[in-house]
Amino acid sequence: MNIDLDRWLDELAVRGGSDLHLAAGNPPVLRLHGRLERVGEGDAALSAEAIAAVIAGAVGDEALDRLRHTGELDAAFERQDGTRLRINAYRQQGDFAAAIRLLPDRFFALDELGLDVKLLKSICAMHSGLILVTGTTSSGKSTTIASLVNEINKTRPCHIHTIEDPIEYRHRSLQSFVTQREVGRDTASFAEALRRSMRQDPDVIVVGEMRDLETMTAALTLAETGHLTFATLHTSDAVQSVSRIISAYPAAHQAQVRVQLASTLQVVLSQKLVPWANGGGRSLAAEILVATPNVRAMIREEKTHQMRTAMQTGGEHGMQTLNQSLLALLQRRKIDRATALEYSEDKANLLEELDRHAGQSPKRKGTR
Template identity: 50%
Template sequence: MTSETSTDLLDDVFRLLLDAGASDLHWSDGGSLHLRVNGFLELAEVPESVSRISFDELTTHLIGRDNFATFVERREYDGARTVLGGSRVRINVFFKRGRIAWAVRLLPSEFFPMESLGLDLDICARICELKQGLVLVTGATGSGKTTTLASLLHHINRHRREHIFTIEDPIEYVHESRECMVSQREVGVDTASFHEALRSVLREDPDIVLLGEMRDRISMDAALTLSETGHLTFATLHTSGAVDTISRIISAFDSMEQGQIRERLATNLKVVITQQLVPWTNREGRSLCAEIMVSTKAIRAMIRDGKERQMLSAIETSSDEGMTTMNKSLADLVKRRLITQKEAGLYSPDRDSLKRHFEVPQLMRSV
């Protein structure tokens, strides 16, 4: 089969993804093809043209012959590529029950303007004006963390004259240099490993650094060091809120180090955004819900003193600082009639607290 023919067949597959308005495609050798549309999986029909060739051959063209040989040896592959003349997808290829399977995520072809993210615009603007510090965007896989960070970096790229430096695995959004100079390094392509790239980043003269996911103690320490040395540093974590985020970072270090880490974190952490994408009741869309914690004198004291469990109360009472809780964000969707109260409860970190957003005050009941 020629490369041109294989490309045409891959295009038939990816066209399904785009035409359905899906975010993800799941397919395995001998299995059904599913698309995730607005958060829900739907069965899709495999194009007849594709069903005539082997899944191994199609996968080889998807990730490249050299990568396929490595994939067979390691049993895993992560990457990204451009398809259909401009759309970009993130690709994970793996084995399940001895057969090859794909998980493909469509990345938006354009950067989301900050106004359309669903986050407080003033907070986003304040983040983009920071000269130094650590900004964390957290949440589960598929919660839009990468999209949020790409939007913030895109805004900075258009309004500042500095050096944006990223370490990504893989590169998902491609940033062309605008007002900023942008250097994007992909693990496995531009650097041997994430940790090797971390060791050399300060020698590359960055102003703004995107580290991607902080996976371990080494990457967490690097993020703090970058922030301490005058860089604006962005990173992600798979955590469910600011309290969980602080606890996760502290617990990654030995007990003898934790006091120092608390001090470093209190000094350098600027914002924690925890987000999730919540499907509407009518399944016609999704909205971003977020908890936002901003570093204030009170928050910094809680981090230093090991009282992060008190943070949620501080977040609830600090809306004037731009903070908000996940429950407040969910309650707003209910009030806009995009989701039901029951559906909000499925995404709430604290259902009892959520219920209070819908209680009629005693004074109102007596009128």
Template identity: 40%
Template sequence: MESHRDAFVEKFVTFRKLVTPNQLQQAKTLAAGDGAKSLLEVLQELGLVSDGDAATVVQLYQKSVADQNRITNARAAQRPPTAAPAPAASTPAAPEPVLVPAVPESDAPRIAGFGGLDDYLAYAREIAASDVHLAIGCPPLVRKYGRLAPLPRNALAAEESERLLFGILTDEQRERLGEQKALDFCYVAPDGSRYRACILRQRLGWDGAFRVVQSRVPGFAELGLPEQLQRLTEFNQGLVLVTGPNGCGKSTTMAALVELVNQTRDEHIITIEDPVEYHFVPVHSQINQRQVGAHTKSFSAALRAALREDPDVIMIGELRDRETVSLAITAAETGHLVFGTMHTTSAARTIDRILDVFPADEQPQVRSMISESIRGIVCQQLIPRRDGTGRAPALEIMMNTPAVANLIRERKLFQIPSIIQTSKQLGMQLLDNSLLELVNAGVIDGADAFYAADNKGPFLKWAPKIDGVSAEG
């Protein structure tokens, strides 16, 4: 049983991107050598998995086992004894997901000749990777289609990592990094390509992470977004939130929404970002982009200033704190269309997270304000495609209706999924329904959908087998 739990844990931490492949392999080696400790215990001891994440994976595992046992027992009890059936025509099994190597070994000689960080960044863009990671003691890593993979070269020493990272910094950035020990910025390479960058100090030296920013804002069709999301750009005022875990494409989806406004409406758009990722080219709208740290002190300071600049549309890179959330709601209430992102995984949790940043005595008033100002919530996850060509968006979409607004005012948020489930004709959908559609269409693998789903029940047939018994009985 322990080996099955370890397999479950491995899949969980990989899907949630809690560890790198090297870190996971180290933990598995230690767990195998100890014999008395589970993989999860080793991951916690190494500081790679928090107590909260550990509790989540244990809860999911126990629920998976209980659900599978319950379904198996129920089916066994209902199955009448019958004679041995005649052999049935075999049904062809679904093809296994295609595993495409992120980095071919044949590229090793070329990678060995890389001199500066720009070479690694250009290579990542060439192979359609989304991120580059430099970590001392590991080879440089790239993230492609949601999965980390090492480049075929030796591990980085502290001196090489520092040379690569500091080689792209200005004198001012080096000074700030020396003082603060961490630096977030937008790096523009000599060829004009852009990267969202983070450099930080850790125990062994300097590490860096770089997100590839596309040269233009992709459109809805290119991103695989449904047409009903376009409705969210047609309001004159209100709050639209795009949410999801790190690396799920929130910023890109929000940029696509803002670009649609730019393409179709005569508006004054102000964006507040950290850092600025996409450069919008004005089409029908006037656009001003401000970067936290470079053009303004904070999101809240920029948002407060924006309200005095006669904007029609405001895009906020992230609703991080109470003041920013409060100002965003006020802006939405006072005649502005506000787009923002949060790190939540469902519409109900998003509303709950907003309320939780306010003191209890203020929450009734905030509930009333949100119920009137919210226009829609899009919760997004990116799931690897079966054919190995990228990732597909799975979306939960909530549009505000009188029924939804009433549930928010009364804080009956647990009933919001039921409203979404029965409002498909209004453009709404639950994340789990989106996942099922992608699985049934052969776009994603059922096992990946199982780990991403809120309600595991409909996905148990794809869950890991426990002691050789599947949920199918």
């Protein structure tokens, strides 16, 4: 069949989508504002050979050979118009499949991210500690970190060192000196690159993802030794993010890790991209945990279950729960009630809040 990758990617960009999915035996599919939709009407099911041709055309025959050998491939590539994309290719049921993500061509200003600007500016001014940005796939983690790094790059003379798989956002040195390493091309692994990074005189370290115990240990050590360290985790809320790191260690080491995490953690941003009621886009809903002295004590003393209460009452420090964030979007009429409940991690609490707000302040026609 005729493979028209450029047409599919053009449609993805024009319609404000994020991903193109290709799998043998299926027509191409776009992800548009969180929903999946087939491309056009006349695109037939793809063959495995056709998908292999797409992959080879995007990243070359050497990468295709690696995919054939390992069954997995992560890479970034660039179109002739300068648009950058990330491709994850894999085998499923013996045939090739791929997810191609359109990478934004610009950094977001801090006031465009949908997060507390005062808190974001305070993060960019920090000189040490661990900043965790967490969430599921396609929750905007890379965009948030890239935008924070870009702000540091514009405002501080320091060495920013990123370790990614693959490199998504390319940073050009501005006030800062920026170096970027790609796993598989520039270094063998996250853990190996992190071990070497202290000899490279960094001030700010970006770890693409804390995937294993070795990477977690290296990131905590960097944060502990006076480096501002950004990292991501695939967790759905802030409390779970803290618990995930601690539980990754053997029981005999968890007390030490609690002390280490309590002393290094600065902020946890746990994100979700929530579709608008009109279907025209998505807004960021975020749970924010700030490591106040009280929160640090909770981590040390195995009282992480109390951190949710700290977030509910910690607005003066920039903290909020996911439900509080969803309620704010609902009150601005960005999302509807059903969507808020769908994305909530504590639906019972959100229902109580919705009923309480409805009783206290009935909506007036024409208000936002």
